[in-house]
Every structure is written in C-alpha cells, then in structure tokens.
Amino acid sequence: MTTTTATLLASAEPLASAYDVALMDLDGVCYRGPEPVDHADTGVTAARDLGLRMMFVTNNAAREPQTIADQLSSLGIPTTAEEVMTSSQAAAAILAESLPGGSLVLPIGGPGLRMALTEAGFRLAESAQDEPVAVVQGFAPDLGWRDLSEAAYAIAAGARYVATNLDATLPTERGMAVGNGSLVAAVTNATGVAPVSAGKPEPEIFRQAAARAHGRRPIAVGDRLDTDIAGARAAGIPALHVLTGVSDARDVLLAAPHERPSFLATDLRGLSAPHPAPVPDGEWWTCGAAAARVTGPEPHLEVNLRGRTVELDPAEPVTVSLDAWRALAAAAWAAADAGTPLTVRQVPVLEVVAPR
Incomplete structure (x- = not known):
C-alpha cells in the first residue's frame, strides 16, 4: 500500500473496477441504528456486480460479526460473518502479538468483545480480583459504574490497557449518543493511564481487514473524517467519503490534510461511478x-x-x-x-x- 496524497484523486473507471476490496464503515454508511441508509443496498449490489468485494470494518465492539452480518443481510446487503471486521477483533489481535495464548484478560464490554478474545486464545477474567494481565474495554449499552471500576482496579494493579476504539460519540437514529471513548475517558481519568486503541483512526484495523480480504488494491469508505478517513490515510489506503453520516460537505472543505478523503460522493452509488479530479x-x-x-x-x-x-x-x-x-x-x-x-x-x- 502506498501513502495517499492530501488531495482528491482521479479514477477514469468506476471505483468498483479500479479497486478490489472496499473496507466499508457501517454506522452512517450502511445503516443508522436499525434503519438503512438510502441507496446503501443498491450501491453495494452495483459495486459487487462490477467485481468489488466487501469487508465491513466497524468500531462497534459490542456485537458479534454474525449479528452484524445478519443485520446487513436483513437490509438488502447479503453478508457473511467472514466479511465483518470489528474493533474487538482488532484489539484481540493486538494483544495476541505480545501476550502468550491462555493469558487472562478482563473484558469490559459486550458479547462481541468476549467472543473475539476467546477466539484469539485468551482466558476471560470476571473481575480485577482474578489478577488479569490486560484489560480490554469496548462499548456496550449496559456498561455501568461497577464495570468501569473493575477496569480501574485491574489497571491500577498493573494490567495492560487496550480500548477497542476512542469514539466520543455513537450515531443512533435519535442522534449522537455517548460512545466508547467517553467511557474510556472515565477510566483514564481515574487511573491516569491512557489505553492503546485498536479501532479507527488507528491504521491497524484497516491493515488487518485488507489482509483478511486478501485485498491488493483496497479502498476505504466512510462518513467520518476523524475516524474513517484519518484511519485510511494513516494506513496508506485511498478513501471515499459519503454524505450519509457524521461529517458534512462543509466539514470536508475544512478538513486537515490527514483527514482529507481521496474521493467524494453523496452515497454508496459513488462506488460505481468514475471520479474526475479537479x-x-x-x-x-x-x-x-x-x-x-x-x-x-x-x-x-x-x-x-x-x-x-x-x-x-x-x-x-x-x-x-x-x-x-x-x-x-x-x-x-x-x-x-x-x-x-x-x-x-x-x-x-x-x-x-x-x-x-
């Protein structure tokens, strides 16, 4: 992968023909909460018809890949669990690089996080009293004071600290809700320890997703400049920005160089179109x-x-x-x-x- 320039790129052919796999964001690109994004189903279908493969890459750490795949399929985007890469899986992979198999890890999050850690070969602690060697914190809607305090106790005792992502907000059908980054901030404030982040805008999740999809010419697709686009740029991957989620058209004009997309479109129909560059x-x-x-x-x-x-x-x-x-x-x-x-x-x- 080569580093993209901080300006718009040109593609005389549709992006779905020029690239071999799309690293697709979910919230704000394919759906908002339980609701589909307009033209997402037809946009993905048309891109697939041109030969573009899909890998859905999400900072959502709470749900299991199969659950996400089932939701996408119900919205007219047929998807298998193997086509989903979550930040929980990215966090587990980061720990697996430095911890031996069978290490005891405390998960602070939902079933998707527990599953990812188990599949990576870790044993799961139930509390800080189990003396875990690491804490991994991911979003779950039912996390509370007791969960965050267990994380703080373990970290204060020397456990390594990894967060699935640092998104301050989470887009829902009602607006912006509290995201994992805001909950992580509470633990950091209590312990003075900042975690290693596995999700966007860190580049590792993009590299892992491209490798899993055997992509040689990946393109990232997202709606947030500060996570989707910044992470793709950090990984040296061109990125298509769509206007169906968080960052709007004015935000794009004001974007810092490390958050500038390579291509612009209103929605996922832009995958099946050529892109002239100014x-x-x-x-x-x-x-x-x-x-x-x-x-x-x-x-x-x-x-x-x-x-x-x-x-x-x-x-x-x-x-x-x-x-x-x-x-x-x-x-x-x-x-x-x-x-x-x-x-x-x-x-x-x-x-x-x-x-x-």
Missing part, C-alpha cells in the same frame, strides 16, 4: 463544468458554473453539484496548504446534489 487553471480549480477558487483580501469562496461566477455567502446555505463540491474542496485545501486556511465562518453549509 485540476488547477490559474487561480481556479476546475472539475467538469464547475470551477472554484479562494480569493480576496478577506478570503472567500467563489464558484463558476458555465461562465457565471458566484461569490458564496457563508451565512446562506448553498446547493452545489458534485463536481462543484470537488472543485470547492480542491480550492479550499490548496488555500490552506498555501497558508490561507478558511474557517467555518467563511464556508457556507453545502447541500450536494448527486448526478442523475
């Missing part, structure tokens, strides 16, 4: 029929569509085409890299219209 033309960046630039003593964005130039009012939401969004992202990133970064007050809320 190219510089003087102070403009052009993509298809659209062009954009950052200009002025007080930097602001302008977009040009078919010869008509419009200055974007940051106080007014604006609807743009997918190519215009690509051009705007390239212009904003180039300005930031040249020392003139835009702020959230200079970029309007963007609604991106997918091509028909």
Whole structure:
C-alpha cells in the first residue's frame, strides 16, 4: 500500500473496477441504528456486480460479526460473518502479538468483545480480583459504574490497557449518543493511564481487514473524517467519503490534510461511478463544468458554473453539484496548504446534489 496524497484523486473507471476490496464503515454508511441508509443496498449490489468485494470494518465492539452480518443481510446487503471486521477483533489481535495464548484478560464490554478474545486464545477474567494481565474495554449499552471500576482496579494493579476504539460519540437514529471513548475517558481519568486503541483512526484495523480480504488494491469508505478517513490515510489506503453520516460537505472543505478523503460522493452509488479530479487553471480549480477558487483580501469562496461566477455567502446555505463540491474542496485545501486556511465562518453549509 502506498501513502495517499492530501488531495482528491482521479479514477477514469468506476471505483468498483479500479479497486478490489472496499473496507466499508457501517454506522452512517450502511445503516443508522436499525434503519438503512438510502441507496446503501443498491450501491453495494452495483459495486459487487462490477467485481468489488466487501469487508465491513466497524468500531462497534459490542456485537458479534454474525449479528452484524445478519443485520446487513436483513437490509438488502447479503453478508457473511467472514466479511465483518470489528474493533474487538482488532484489539484481540493486538494483544495476541505480545501476550502468550491462555493469558487472562478482563473484558469490559459486550458479547462481541468476549467472543473475539476467546477466539484469539485468551482466558476471560470476571473481575480485577482474578489478577488479569490486560484489560480490554469496548462499548456496550449496559456498561455501568461497577464495570468501569473493575477496569480501574485491574489497571491500577498493573494490567495492560487496550480500548477497542476512542469514539466520543455513537450515531443512533435519535442522534449522537455517548460512545466508547467517553467511557474510556472515565477510566483514564481515574487511573491516569491512557489505553492503546485498536479501532479507527488507528491504521491497524484497516491493515488487518485488507489482509483478511486478501485485498491488493483496497479502498476505504466512510462518513467520518476523524475516524474513517484519518484511519485510511494513516494506513496508506485511498478513501471515499459519503454524505450519509457524521461529517458534512462543509466539514470536508475544512478538513486537515490527514483527514482529507481521496474521493467524494453523496452515497454508496459513488462506488460505481468514475471520479474526475479537479485540476488547477490559474487561480481556479476546475472539475467538469464547475470551477472554484479562494480569493480576496478577506478570503472567500467563489464558484463558476458555465461562465457565471458566484461569490458564496457563508451565512446562506448553498446547493452545489458534485463536481462543484470537488472543485470547492480542491480550492479550499490548496488555500490552506498555501497558508490561507478558511474557517467555518467563511464556508457556507453545502447541500450536494448527486448526478442523475
């Protein structure tokens, strides 16, 4: 795998043909809680028809791979347990690299975490009194004070500390709920010990998933810049960002270099489409029929569509085409890299219209 550049890439052929396996995020990409994301089922089906294999990679550590596979299948995305990679499995693999088989580990989390540790050859402790050599903390909706305190007791006694992920929030159908990272913060605050994280944005989970899928040309797909995209970039894997979850189109324009995606789409239908990359033309960046630039003593964005130039009012939401969004992202990133970064007050809320 090669390191991706901090700008948009071009693909003259559909991404599903250019790459051999998609490392797919779940929450915000395929579903939100129990509800499907629009066009996720047809997007995956079309990509598979073009030869793209799927590996679903999730920071969710509570559920077993088969449970996740069953949910995806019920939503029109036929999936086997072997096509699911959880952060619990990644955490177990990290421990297996340095601890002998049969070591006693305290799981703080759900059945998916317990299963991953057992399959990796570890024995499971029930409390800190069992003197575990390691603690692995993953999200479960019924975790409480007693569980977190057992983790703190074991860590204070010298146990190694691993977290499945550090996501502060968890997307649900009702909005953002408390995530594993917020619960980990309580244990860290009590012990002064920060865990090793196995999940996104750490690169190891992407590398493990690509290796399991025998992927030679993997592409990551996600909705969060700070986890999905940052983790893919850290692993040297190109990433497609979709607008069906957490990070919106304006967030992409303001993204730091290590969180910039390689490709942009509104949803998973973008896997079956070619992706033109913006190219510089003087102070403009052009993509298809659209062009954009950052200009002025007080930097602001302008977009040009078919010869008509419009200055974007940051106080007014604006609807743009997918190519215009690509051009705007390239212009904003180039300005930031040249020392003139835009702020959230200079970029309007963007609604991106997918091509028909």
